[in-house]
Amino acid sequence: MRSKPYKEGQVHILAGKCKCANCGKILASNHSKGVKYLICPTRTINKELCSGACIQVRSLEEKVLKETMGLIQSLAEEKKYRENQSSFTNKKSSYKNVLNKNIMNLKKEIENYQNSIKTMYLDKVKGIISENQFIEFNTSFSQNIKDCNDKLIELQTQLNEFELKESEHKTVSEVIKKYENIKELTPIMVSDLIQEVKVGTRIQGTKEVPIKIIWKL
Numbered sequence: 001m002r003s004k005p006y007k008e009g010q011v012h013i014l015a016g017k018c019k020c021a022n023c024g025k026i027l028a029s030n031h032s033k034g035v036k037y038l039i040c041p042t043r044t045i046n047k048e049l050c051s052g053a054c055i056q057v058r059s060l061e062e063k064v065l066k067e068t069m070g071l072i073q074s075l076a077e078e079k080k081y082r083e084n085q086s087s088f089t090n091k092k093s094s095y096k097n098v099l100n101k102n103i104m105n106l107k108k109e110i111e112n113y114q115n116s117i118k119t120m121y122l123d124k125v126k127g128i129i130s131e132n133q134f135i136e137f138n139t140s141f142s143q144n145i146k147d148c149n150d151k152l153i154e155l156q157t158q159l160n161e162f163e164l165k166e167s168e169h170k171t172v173s174e175v176i177k178k179y180e181n182i183k184e185l186t187p188i189m190v191s192d193l194i195q196e197v198k199v200g201t202r203i204q205g206t207k208e209v210p211i212k213i214i215w216k217l
C-alpha cells in the first residue's frame, strides 16, 4: 500500500491528540486511494518496534463523537440524579454559609482573646493584677487562641475543598449546557473535552480498531 501524508491546508480536528496505544507516539496523517488515515509512525519505520495502530479518520470521528455524546448524556443524568436526590443546590449554599459564619466567629473570638491579653497586661502595669495573675490569664487565653486557630485551619480546609467541588460542578454544568445537543465534532469541543485518544491495534479478523479517550473532565 502506497501512502502519502495528506495536506488540505487544514489541520485535522483531532490532530496531535491521537496516540498509538502501543508505543505512545502521536499518530501521523496519511491517505491512500482518497481515504484518510491516522497511523502509528513507529511501525512505518520498523514493524518490529510496534504492533501498530491505524484508523480511518472517518471511523475515528464517528467513534469519538459517539463516545462524547455518551459522556455528555451520562454527566447530565448524574447531575439530574444528584439534584433530585437532595435538593443539592439549596444544601450547598446553606452548608457554605454555615462554614463562612463559623470561620467569622472564630476570627472574632481570637481577636477578643488577643484584646483581653492586652487589657490584662495594662492591668498588670497599673498594679490592678499581680504578675502571677497575669501569667495565669495569659497562659489560658493563649491556649484558647491556639485552639481557635486549629479549628479555623480545619474549617478553612473544608471550605477550600467545598469550593473546589463547587467549581467542578459548575464546569460540568457548563459543559452539559454547551454540548447537550451536539451533532458533530467541533474544534472547540475537542479542545474543551478531550485530553487524548489512544488508538489500539485492529482486532484480528474484524475491522474494529479499539480507541480509548482520556477526558479532560
Ligand SMILES: [Zn+2]
Binding pocket: 020, 021, 022, 023, 024, 025, 040, 041, 042, 043, 050, 051, 052, 053
Ligand atoms: Zn505505535
